[in-house]
Amino acid sequence: MLNIALIGNPNTGKTSLFNNLTGTYQYVGNWSGVTVEKKVGTIKNKLGNLIDLPGIYSLSPLSKDEAVVSHFFVNETFDGMINIVDAAQLERNLMLTLQLLEFNKSMIIGLNMVDVAKRRGISVDPSSISKILQVPVIPIDARSGKGTNEVNELLETIPQSEVEFEIDYGLIIEEGIKNIMTLLPSTLSIPKRWTAIQILEGNKEVIEFIASSYDFSKIDQVIKTTEEQLNSEQGVSPSKWIYSVRKEVISNLIGRSVEKESNEAVTLTDRIDRFVTHPILGIPIFLVTMFLMFKLTFDWLGLPLSDALDGFLSGPITDWLTNGLNAIHASGFIKAVVLDGIVAGVGGVLVFVPQIFILFLLISFLEDFGYMSRAALVMDRSMEMVGLTGKAFIPMIIGFGCNVPGVMAARTIEQPRERLLTILLTPLMSCSARLPVYALFVGAFFAKNQAIVVFSLYILGIVVALVLAKVFSSTILKGEFSLFVVELPPYRMPQGKALFRSTWDKGKGFIRKAGTFIFGGSVVIWLLSYMGPSGLGVSMDDSFLAMIGGILTPILAPLGFGTWQAGASLLTGFLAKEVVVSAMNIIYHVSNANSLQGILSTQFSALSAFSFMVFVLLYVPCLATVATIRKETGSAKWTYFSVGYALVIAYILALIIYQVGSLLGY
Known part of the structure; x- marks a missing residue:
């Protein structure tokens, strides 16, 4: 079977092409940094595997996700490459293309976004590029799948179409390449010339690969000699000289294959961006967009659907199960x-599925539309003030869906200090798992202002993250700032099929948890509520669950919810935040969400309910997020720190909210 690598710049449609060529679905967003590790799918014609690698601008890695690609090139075997290129950004994209061609592996170029280029007055001739580079160039539309059949057909011939591509880098560099090649072992599994060029460019992955197995001292001497000669004659480093030569090659290629209109029209994207990315209007537009998103989720669309599902689960489904259990004479x-355990626990969470899917649908729409890149840009100034860049805001936005991929997305950040800081702060973003808790409490206490209250919680998470970023970057994580460079993709109306798949991909994790974590947690919680020191079938107040929750009662009392029921529910949230609602359904022994909200209105005040939601927003990350932090940081110390500081901050803020609110008479 063939192994084909799919490679391209960020935000060129690479993952969309992967989905069309394999028939599977990977997360797609109209912004950079979507793929943070390689993903493998089977090509539709069963020829082999397609490997989706993170988007990169160069084979010399700057960040952890870019290092995945160089590591792949030097350590993995593959048969060919598909290089996806943005026709509207040809000059920048071809810089990577030349580096790939130098690997002398079979390659197909997929020329994407030709329509966008035309709207910008750019006309690209694929046949001319193909003739110059001596590889097939196929115009494609990665979103719709247009052109993918031609790509599939060419893949059948890829083993017989090896590439022989060389650029003349001038006497000094060519001499350095030649000398390094003679020092490389004959058993080397990767092309010697490509390896020598990457070494002169300073590719750390390639250098470490060679140095780990072979004597690098003589090669190092060649590098120093080349650097001295080039600096003496041209005043530049080898990497800058190689870049300038490639840039000249690209300029000649574009001159022979691209025509540009002299008066480029102002596009719709340009007109919208005048307002959306405005230094003053940008943040208010972002806040209004978020507020409308929550208004749709909780008031206009989500609430009626959740009520209907609640009635279905507590009515026909419960009756059907009861009759079925009676029919088999169950004990x-x-x-x-x-x-009382499974239906109350799992069903109590499932009633909020409509609201969660609506929120994911809206987030997916904004991603595919191209707005999220703008959100990161307008937040860059605020992020810079606290020791981060707008690039750190992208993992945080992903964290609104789920903190796990949000933490993983921090790999796209080049600076280790900023990457660690982003990993530590992303769990403060209000993920979908917290949504059932919010929906439960705002329905009980803030029925007329549900969207405003939930919106305030999301904003609070962002504000706390920014404040802590400033504190951490000024104390325990001092370091230099990096620059934020982001490509703003054109606005594109999302396709219905892609929007549905993106929404389902985000939401199915919630349903999967309902059948695993929440199911198992509900059974355990019910058993703890059913058993006590005196045996089985005890009163809830005499159960093991009450004993466990009672330990936390005096600690939580100053926050406004000093009951064993609240303490026991919060403990279960470490498994998954949704289980907090499951635990409450079981503890209060209710059949539907409306009944639970009615009981909660007697156990909490509006102030203590808000304090409880703030605590749930900020206290310890869930088990899956903690495991991901441990993996991404490679440090137990930072993992424990992420859990500890979140718990302290949650307690302090909830304490302030409740105590100050009480003094003010709320």
């Missing part, structure tokens, strides 16, 4: 486990 214990 009272089994009935209690199923109805």
